[in-house]
Amino acid sequence: MPSPTCYLLLNPAASRSHHRPRLPLPAAAPPRRRVHVSCDAQRTGGGGGGGGVKREAIPAGAGKAKKQVVFFDAAPPVSQRGGGGEEEEGKGEGKVARRKKENAALGLVRRLTKRTLSLLSNLPLAISEMFAIAALMALGTVIDQGEAPSYYFEKFPEDNPAFGFITWRWILTPGFDHMFSSPVFLGLLALLAASLMACTYTTQIPIVKVARRWSFMHSAGSIRKQEFAESLPRASIQDLGVILMGYGYEVFTKGPSLYAFKGLAGRFAPIGVHIAMIFIMAGATLSATGSFKGSVDVPQGLNFVIGDVMKPKGVLSFAPDVFNTEVHVNRFYMEYYDSGEVSQFYSDLSLFDLDGKEVMRKTIKVNDPLRYGGVTIYQTDWGFSALQVKKNGEGPFNLAMAPLKLNGDKKLFGTLLPLENSGSSNVKGISMLARDLQSIVLYDQEGKFVGVRRPSSKLPIEIDGNEIVIEDAIGSTGLDLKTDPGIPIVYAGFGALMLTTCISYLSHSQIWALQDGSTVVIGGKTNRAKLEFSEEMNRLLDKVPELISVNENKIDSKQSAT
């Protein structure tokens, strides 16, 4: 034998005498109209139909007590177990009843919890929750978010409602102007999280318990009732076991029976998916309640203290010590493509602690933030702070650039160099406009275009009798800062979710076989890849050698030996 787990006692005659016929479980009755449905990602299809299978794992009383269909491959939900959960299984109902009398109040609480649990783990409920969440999210993208109330008054007026009934009241009352933080939406998410947990507790974990118990089938009839069933004449169960092992199955044999399974992880992984979802939700809650955010626009060469910028987002936001750190913008610059478009923004930042010691220095860019003591600094924006200009050799003067909002959201900055004396009321001068730090467009007093200069070229330009040299363009960097205590939890959830959804693709296949004389009866089922499974089984069974008469004699001699 290739494996100790695969011990075989080929004695069909003996096995038949061992086999005692069992009463069919009530659970095995044909499916009724009202099927108890619970959120069970594992339950294989056709389960109700194939329910002629006997398994030791299911307590016979479970099905009898309540009129429910118990699927043969799923554990009974907790609601069936009456008072005691695990204990009750072994000890019978009398004891439980006595205990209940003793502690009626506790029993009531228990029953209530169980009621809630079974209600929450209800599959139709979970599905309608998901549908509702999807619908609300879609609505959140259709309605413009985060506008002032007057916007909605104007867009959804009462005298001319959209679709005949939607006025601003419909949007503002449930808070759909800020959908993703509205109580309705968050409440639904919380309900879904509760359903997830209830489902994991009442349905998924019991499945693990059942799936871990491997069980043999002792009657050819029940094996033939499997989704895949075949009988091989003149074959040996030993050969089948070896071939199954070659295909990656775990094989167990006992007497004439064989049980093999593969891909058990695929049955457990959905639990991981649910737990990962809960992790992500918990992390997101922590992010929403315990983080700080801030954004700042700093001209090159200036500095700021982190704590001054940060604003708490929720009740759990506690300022850490790093908030005393001072950030100095050493340099801000951009890189350009040949076509003139910006390819990347860079900010050279230095961090100083309270003693004025530099603790960190890094050049950040978009997609490459700075992380220090829980604070992350992102490069998000840029601005034009000032222009250094020499006029007729005097200066340089620093001219502050003002952002101009003309057409669209494209950036445009402008400044004016006054030419007349400050006394006059009608100030005229040279206007300078810039879209980026690279080129400055200059206009004369009348507003006529004069020329374009690059700050780096130091090339003078003559405007209205004045010689102007643009010395330097000083940019300002737009930084976003944040602390987020939820990140590690959310990332743990992300990792777990990716892994477990991948594993969930695996299909848990189970095979039973029985040596019935010289014939081997094989039955099998799987929870996901049904077509591939039957293909694989056909390929696999083709490999089982057919025993010719010489071998049969050998088996006979073996039998007589035992």
Place this chain on the structure above:
Amino acid sequence: MLFATLEHILTHISFSTISIVITIHLITLLVRELGGLRDSSEKGMIATFFCITGFLVSRWASSGHFPLSNLYESLIFLSWALYILHMIPKIQNSKNDLSTITTPSTILTQGFATSGLLTEMHQSTILVPALQSQWLMMHVSMMLLSYATLLCGSLLSAALLMIRFRKNLDFFSKKKKNVLLKTFFFNEIEYFYAKRSALKSTFFPLFPNYYKYQLIERLDSWSSRVISLGFTLLTIGILCGAVWANEAWGSYWNWDPKETWAFITWTIFAIYLHSRTNPNWKGTKSAFVASIGFLIIWICYFGINLLGIGLHSYGSFTLPI
């Protein structure tokens, strides 16, 4: 210029090859005896596959970044992903009905990308700072692979619905019925005949036509397999995107329209997978959910770009004015 010519040639070769392939497919659907033609259509698919791959590689070489920066490139990539999906079962040598879905899908996406979009949009664009990251390759390729897979799966489900309710559609009746069924199942009839006992456990109402039942069973099984694969890819894609967003924008979730619709897609297919765990809903009802998913994917992939809103508006239809 060299690259541009090469790309031009490659797209046209692949486009014309796939047009021939689709004609062959239609012929083999109507005239069953021409077995040789089917082989040639397979060869055509392989040729097209290499053309598309060549196109993507030349784009990558000429632009210096992963060719997923605008709508045109992403459509070509989607079509390439559909080819991959077409090839996987061929390599595994397992019979299925996927090719009936993948072949027309590839020609449609490719036809739209080549002729439907403006020529200006074919140009490779430079990457804005936010897109310059290794995550681009991971996130976008995963998303597009998942779209391709989910589209196939939901189309299989839509086909299931069509066949299930075909009684009401006169268009399909009589003439095509036998042809369709025989194309799919001529070889398997004997095998299924042996499995007749399985019919007892059916939750579908008994069909007058046994083969129709089998076809629906197969479509159901395949669409669920394909969708769960696509769901896995979608999960990875969304989560990679979230990690990237945390690097670039400072928050792993912004409720940006594209993100939101990706999440809606994810939710819809999660509903599909959960609805399949209930034997009463398996089949028609879950197929209905998957068909809704088909529309949602298009809204997510295309509709949001059409509106050009939010942070993901890189490949939007910005028409030169």
